[in-house]
Amino acid sequence: MNHVKIIKALLRPAAALLLAVLMPLQAAAAPAGAVDMKMDAVLSVDVSTSMNESDVNKVSNEAMKMFVDMASVQGDKIGLVAYTDQVMREKALLPINSAADKQDLKSFIDKLSKGPYTDIAVGVSEAVKVLESGTEPGHVPLIVLMTDGNNSLNAGRTQQQSDQELNDAIKKAQDKGIPIYTIGLNADGTLNKAVLERISNETKGKSFITSTADNLPQILSEIYASHFKLKVVPLTGFVANGQFQDVKVTIPNASVQEANISIMSSKPVEVKLFDPSGKEQKIPSDRVVYTASSAYSLLKVLTPAQGDWKLQVKGVQKEKININLVYNYDLQLVMEPLASTTLKPGDEVQVKAYLQTAGQKTADADLYKGLKASAVLTDLDTKKTEEKPLTIGAQGIAGSFKVPDAHDYELKIKAEGANFLRETAPVKLTAKPGGAASKPVSEPTKEAAGALSPTVWAAMIVGALVLAGAVLYALSAYRKANKGFVGQLVIEVKDEDTGERTNPQYRKLNAFKGKVTLHQLLQLAPEFAETQNIVFRPGPNDTVLLHNATPCVVEKGGRVFDAAKGKEIRANDRIKIALQNVNKSISVEYLK
Template identity: 75%
Template sequence: MLALVLAFPLYTLAAGSDTKIDAVLSVDVSTSMNESDVNKVSNEAMKMFIDMASVQGDKIGVVAYTDQILREKALLKIGSAADKQSLKTFIDQLTRGPYTDIAVGVNEAVKILESGGSEPGHVPLIVLMTDGNNSLNAGKSQQQSDQVLNEAVKKAKDKGIPIYTIGLNADGTLNKDVLERISTETGGKLFITSTADKLPQILSEIYASHLKLKVVPLTGITANGQFQDVTINIPNASVLEANISMMSSKPVEAKLFNPAGQQQTIPSDKIIYTASSAYTLIKLISPVQGDWKLQIKGVPKEKIDINLIYNYDVQVSMEVLSSNSYKPGDTVPIKAFLESNGAKITDADLYKNLKAALVVTDLDTKKTSETPLTASVQGIEGTFKIAEAHDYEIKVKAEDASFVRESQPVTVSAKKAGASTPVSPPTTGSNEATAGSTSALVGPIAWIVGILLVLIAAVLFALSRWKKANKGFYGQMVVEIKDEDTGERTTPQYRKLNAFKGKVELHQLLQLAPEFAETKQIVFKPGPGDTVVLYNQSGCVIEKGGRLFDAVNGKELKNNDRIKILLQNINKSITVEFIK
């Protein structure tokens, strides 16, 4: 039963609002999964991971692989409930096929993160799931697969992308060594399970581990057919989101009461409600501090597991040191404080059980040590004594039962400053007068020549820009629109391109229909050799042959090239084929 498949302890998570994730979930969809993951728990685990993500800012992509990419979804930046639903719908539509090549899943996940573009405050990760060893078709050797895998792992390591590997060892033949090497070399972690039942718990641990969160086990309930009370404690005013997930294979009713005892409307502006075949999620936005009451009613004897996930707005800031240069024997004063939304936190509850430490890394010996610091509502204080004439990296770590935070690292040096190399003054001599006389004559001529060259260059540049802007197209576009909800397609429409000069927007080819306004930023320009070049500055995802077609900086389309454009504002897709 799915209730048992998803059964794991109730826990709380605390995530830092200052950190967003760029995650690619790469899942093995070989036909062997029909036996090792009969109920497609891997799909439910991935959907739960998506629901755990922040309301806005996190980016998630999905890869479904066998010995090739069956389907993939590029990184989607979550900005609404519709974005999360788009990802979950994509997962529900995944199919399975023969053969397995782990290298394919790793390599494509790295490519997606590369093409997705990094943003400040975002941390990347890959979750790789597989249920067995490689099973290659006759057209590929293990040596070829190993080469692709080694290159992909090296690239992930160089770019700081940890790969968390999950081995579903249902038949006891899993090659753990390969998965362990992938995770160890990239700074991730290996998880092995003999049953798909554990996948949701493992995905939760990965989420927590990657963002340096702490898991606090609590106790679930067994339904008795009546509403049963569960206390949801909001410990302080720094909680941005509180996510309540209820796991059950059968329908669950839920009521929610705030600390004042008032029943809340579900959903509402401050309460987001989502449900799947395996779990229900209630997300509280900026909830008030205190004990909330959740009432749950389930089918008698049905085990219901509940997850409480906190998203805190808490950071650690270390005060600026008076100096970054010291000598052995010096004592460095350390001061830090908790911060929320750019201001110091004075909430005594946050400091009550807080443990703080100074983390020091000797950059010469590469050894790291921790020294306890004193934490109180007045702040975090302590000292660090310089032992050797080395360079050091120091940062403050603060943790309690539900979160871990670290300040930005600071480097201090106890080495003597090296002598600077003096800069020699320019030499002078008796030729200065002659040079000055010559320059007096050359100067006006040089100015005149320079102005003429600039004018000529400007004219040539303007002429080339005019020619480029008025360059004509060849061929035509075949446009077809599909409603992703109903599966209905429009009759293919043929749009001749010779009526346009320089460029044409996809929105123009769609006759400027208001519902397709987001396609204004998808532009076609004439390319070399009677081709067209596609530029995508919109939020739409473009695929070619089932793979991401990244056209931010321009991509050439040749005769009979066919692309699929997935719209973001409406659940429709547009297929465009270029023909001469």
């Protein structure tokens, strides 16, 4: 075994020890949902026969379909429960990986049947069960419960039984951190609002009440935005004149992953879209997903360029058209570790935070423009919460506050912009005397130091060396994971059926750290989803390492290029990747 192998063998347990020490700090600093902002959602809808009167045009179906269309092009999971006083139909959580998956769900919604009774407990309980059996680790769960009335139970069911089932379901949702968003369609004015508000309040969801089904698409948009700490941005609405009418769509910064533009109209519309340079975008295309129904049209623009876009909408004359925008961000707010979490009343606590995108501290100063931030301090003894305003800089958030009393506290930082709201994970503080870790560590006296045995000294030295080695190892791993690229990749897509090629796309690599997938370089187009496991990493001497964990065939110079375990690509190398799910190939050339 050579020296490198010996060092690595010694450092592995040291690294494990270091991670064990650092994990509590990481847990405190990492925001909830920072690893994966995908959702696991269950739509639980009342399909009692009374819905035929309160929702004559089946707008609730269209609203649910719009929620499906707003989901990310890949990675979210959505299930559905149709209930009366029993489960009429159910669809387990379906992974959304293509337009066909969304269409499958929407077709299921169109075929929902009706029944004579209503038991809200059934809708809540079954939705929780669907999430329990199919939720994805790391995904953020939610339930949307929709109903138009009060319980109307069959003769074999008592209200007490229904209440008990509802209480049990709410408790499960609380324990598993599942917020329930309730929608009450109060068409006849008899809706039991208190029950729906209780369900949402106790599970940290939100309750929405409307007297008309026409508002349901708007409400579903707000639920989607609220769950991801986003905001619905109303765009200019108008009364159609039968011609194309202009609407400005502003993409505020480069961190927007998706722009969801929902156009609500009871009659069909035509749309055109122009990017900030004035170039008309093909609809649909790899970068613009378009869906339409009898109640809405939805444009999902993937990785849109920053600037002012122009949307043109042509509606039926005198038809009222409302337009909303919801941005999807890969954006988290991270609090820097505090100097100490053990304090005294009157101590001043300095706090700092920053926005993070793609796992890296963002360099986009535009994200901080117009931002408002505060330190949210909750007294765990009195349950009172105070907010202290913080200062916004070009690269972060900073400020301080004083600890008022000898109590336990929970601290988080909140940042709110025009289009999004983000919060850090909470951190526990204590200002109680004798609290956990509250006693300062006294320095050993000379007598005590002299009393230490050689065995203790040896153990301390070995521990210090192991920890130092672990730090060096961790630092090396961190640098490797965040190593920068040099140069750019030139990408062309060829249709093997027609022979047509796209124009060369130049992708600068210095915007990425550690790795980038071919799917990212292809703007996350659903058509090329199979390329998400074709990964480029920075290599030695300004090269690029290609790792192919897909069935796609990679060629270089006319020969198969086995990159399963990684292959080096040098300057001016050109490779060809034959896709398996579509009859297309991708050529990639590396330029320094």
